[in-house]
Amino acid sequence: MADSIYIELSMDHRRCDELFSAAENQVHRGDWIDAEKSLRDFLDATLRHFEVEETFLFPAFEARTGQAMGPTRIMHLEHQQMRVLFKDLGQDIERRDRGHYLGSSETLLTLLQQHNLKEEQVLYPLSDRALAGEVPELLQRMRAGGPPRP
Amino acid sequence: MATAALSLEQAPPISVPLRFFLTAPLFGITAALVLLALGTGAWTTRWSAGALAVTHLMTLGFLAMVMIGALMQMLPVVAGAPVARVRAVSRVVHVLLSLGTLALAGGFLSGKVPVLRLALVLLALAFIVFIGAAAGSLVRARAAAVTVRGMRYSVTALAVTVCMGLLLGSGLAWHWPLAVPELTALHLFWGLLGWVGLLVIGVGFQVVPMFQTTPPYPRIMTSHLTRLIFVTLLLWSPAKWFAGHSLLVHDSAATLASLLGLGYALFAAATLALQRRRRREMPDITVRFWRIGMASLLAGAVLGWAGLWESKAASTSLEFTWGILAIFGFGVSVINGMLYKIVPFLVWVHLQANPGGRGKLPNMKEIVPDRRAGIQFWLHLSALLLLAGAAWMPRLLAYPAAVALGSSNLFLWANLTGAYRLYARILASGISR
Ligand code: HEM
Numbered sequence: 001m002a003d004s005i006y007i008e009l010s011m012d013h014r015r016c017d018e019l020f021s022a023a024e025n026q027v028h029r030g031d032w033i034d035a036e037k038s039l040r041d042f043l044d045a046t047l048r049h050f051e052v053e054e055t056f057l058f059p060a061f062e063a064r065t066g067q068a069m070g071p072t073r074i075m076h077l078e079h080q081q082m083r084v085l086f087k088d089l090g091q092d093i094e095r096r097d098r099g100h101y102l103g104s105s106e107t108l109l110t111l112l113q114q115h116n117l118k119e120e121q122v123l124y125p126l127s128d129r130a131l132a133g134e135v136p137e138l139l140q141r142m143r144a145g146g147p148p149r150p
Numbered sequence: 151m152a153t154a155a156l157s158l159e160q161a162p163p164i165s166v167p168l169r170f171f172l173t174a175p176l177f178g179i180t181a182a183l184v185l186l187a188l189g190t191g192a193w194t195t196r197w198s199a200g201a202l203a204v205t206h207l208m209t210l211g212f213l214a215m216v217m218i219g220a221l222m223q224m225l226p227v228v229a230g231a232p233v234a235r236v237r238a239v240s241r242v243v244h245v246l247l248s249l250g251t252l253a254l255a256g257g258f259l260s261g262k263v264p265v266l267r268l269a270l271v272l273l274a275l276a277f278i279v280f281i282g283a284a285a286g287s288l289v290r291a292r293a294a295a296v297t298v299r300g301m302r303y304s305v306t307a308l309a310v311t312v313c314m315g316l317l318l319g320s321g322l323a324w325h326w327p328l329a330v331p332e333l334t335a336l337h338l339f340w341g342l343l344g345w346v347g348l349l350v351i352g353v354g355f356q357v358v359p360m361f362q363t364t365p366p367y368p369r370i371m372t373s374h375l376t377r378l379i380f381v382t383l384l385l386w387s388p389a390k391w392f393a394g395h396s397l398l399v400h401d402s403a404a405t406l407a408s409l410l411g412l413g414y415a416l417f418a419a420a421t422l423a424l425q426r427r428r429r430r431e432m433p434d435i436t437v438r439f440w441r442i443g444m445a446s447l448l449a450g451a452v453l454g455w456a457g458l459w460e461s462k463a464a465s466t467s468l469e470f471t472w473g474i475l476a477i478f479g480f481g482v483s484v485i486n487g488m489l490y491k492i493v494p495f496l497v498w499v500h501l502q503a504n505p506g507g508r509g510k511l512p513n514m515k516e517i518v519p520d521r522r523a524g525i526q527f528w529l530h531l532s533a534l535l536l537l538a539g540a541a542w543m544p545r546l547l548a549y550p551a552a553v554a555l556g557s558s559n560l561f562l563w564a565n566l567t568g569a570y571r572l573y574a575r576i577l578a579s580g581i582s583r
Contacts (some may be wrong), residue, residue: 021363021429028432079504088513102432103515110495112512114227115359121295122230 003136009049011115016046020112021098023089024105027098032129040094043086050079052142057127060138066132071123078115082108161226162233163465164500166240170219171493172566173248173375175213178482178559183278185552186254193544196469200367203255205473207558213346213481214308218243218280220492221301221349225284228356229291239283243335245263246276254319270316277312281305295548296372300352303380312338319454332391339390342476343410344383348376350443351417361491362437371420372479383404411451417446435523437488442531446479470541479534484531486562492517493566497573511576517569526565529558 011021026035058072085108092101128135167277180203185192192200208267222240226232257266293299314337321328355372358364366372389403425437426489453472455462494514503512536551 012160017363018429025429025431098514101515107495107498107513108517109363110361110491111499114495117356117360118227118230121228121297 005131005139006120006136008054008118008139008142009057009124009129010120011060011119012045012049012146016042016049016112020109022104024102024109025100027093030098032093032096038091039093043090047085048145050082051098054079056138056142060131060134061123061127062135066111071118072127075115075119075123076133078111082111082115085111152287156407160460161499162222162236162240164496165453166236167219167492167496168570169240170215170222171489172485172486172563172570174212174215175243175559175566177251178217179205179556179563180211180255182552182556182559184259185555186549187274190544190548193470193540193548194536196473198220199258199261201470205477206258207255208477209346209483210247213485214484215247215476216489217346217349218247221489223492223496224353225287225291226303228353229287229295229301231287233283233287233293234284234285239279243280243283245278246272246279250276256317257323260550263323266319269464269481270319270568273312274316277308280307283314295356296501297352298327299358300348300355300376301326303350303376304345304349305382307340307348307383311341311345314340316486329391332393335390335541336387338473339407339410340383341384341507342416342481343379344505346481347414348379350481351379352376354421354484355415357442357488358421362425362440363428363436364431367420371416375413375417376501379410382413386410403510408455411454415451418444418451435490435520435527436487438527439490439530442534443480443483443487446475446483449529449569450475450480467542471538474534474537474541478537483530486526489566490518490523493569497569501573512572517572518565522561522565524560526558527553529561533558 019038023035023038023042026032026038053074058076061067061072062070085104088104089108091100092098092104131138164371184204184207186198186277188200192198194203196200222233222236232243236456250269252270256262257269284301288298288302288305291301314333318330318333318337320330321330321333323342359366369522386403386406387397389406392402393400422441427443428434428437450472453468453475457472494517497517498514533554534550536547536554538548540551550576
């Protein structure tokens, strides 16, 4: 399969989706111990995904297109909003507050999915096009997780 | 890279979509009032003034009202192509569409030609502005996305529907001799199975898997279904128009119409099957509304097949039932369900972005509580069943159906304005803090 930011990162979205639903279903059932672990797995995977985008993809995209205020700025902002909701979910689990967790997770799901939609429909395809030659090397650095660009 | 500069721009201000969303239930209430005022009189034939007025209060005042608001909101998100001058466009379209729809209903009911003429002018302007703005955005959008393709077909079908509607209306307003039954058939197919249906399918391919957490639709369906339906509509139209000329043409029209039914039945069946495999165990109000929508679509397809191949002309009750399933069972259910995701989310997002948004903010289920949405769901389902029942037993059910329709819309309106009032309150408290 050809190297593509779109394919690689969209697949990572699907993986995070699975983990998200596992945690929510366990909270729904009142299975708090498992839910704690699933939430942690979801947060690990998702925070890593954000970090990879913010360290590698966004700067590369901005450098190539000269747009620091364009699409990547909004994606960054939404990452921040989601990080706040992650904290809410953690607190709700600690307090065993099922009702509030399910409300926060509904909000997060919606925010997350419309965010993914924008990345998959617009940002990733644009990046694949704009970064054409660099893509294989960029993907390698993303998988390795470092070192960040100077 | 000029297009990249436009992409993912901040969504439009909250007033742009909300203006349309909060108005739609008011037209549902108006439709209910008309049904109450006319009693069994609305149910004599589908050509009655009451039936035509109620049809357009729902199709223009409810369905088009929400769909236009949602398109203004979604075009930047899904297509990466914002609508130019979105504030001005939305304000103008909203006023023209609202007044035009009221005038059209008033024109049908009163039979007054000047009112009808006024309606035609207002609606023509509303759609010229909207279709122009949407087309400008859709032309620039990335062609690859399946949803963008669905939107393009849908907006094209809207243009066809509106032209035929204006022609039909002009026939009434200026006493032109028109082939009304054929033209009406084309008008309503392009409206319901083109504009409404293709937008639901195109958007559904994207939003059902994501927001209702189902597996994706089969690839073969997402890449071909909207195009096949659009092309079938194109082929069916001349066949329907000339159906009286020969048995062969008549039968081709019937075959093509059955194929349209098949296309929609496939989409409905696929959606119901995917929903059974959703990842979330928590009940979801939008999923429940969509299930009614898809069941209505299947039932409508079956009724359509039965009616088409029946030797005698379809009965009035059957025709009414088909229209109710298509407009209310399918269109209104799906849109009503989507509003319960879009409106709380918009309120939440816009609170985040505002100075009042600091501190603890309500989450989506605090913005529209499940319990309140759940009550409205049951009112909506009762309205659907009673309306379909009234098609067969108007003397018994005309009034209960009207009351259920009115209550459901009143409750929807209360739920949506409740969300908006919460938004305004938090915003005000943030500024005074
Ligand atoms: C500019 C907008 C529109 C105008 C002026 C208009 C006008 C009309 C007129 C005059 C008729 C009745 C024909 C007759 O009996 O003489 C009609 C029928 C109908 N229209 Fe429209 N229309 C418009 C938009 C729409 C839209 C957007 C939809 C659906 C999404 C729609 C759905 C229908 C249906 C279902 C009927 C058939 C009603 C029945 O058979 O009882 N219309 N329209």
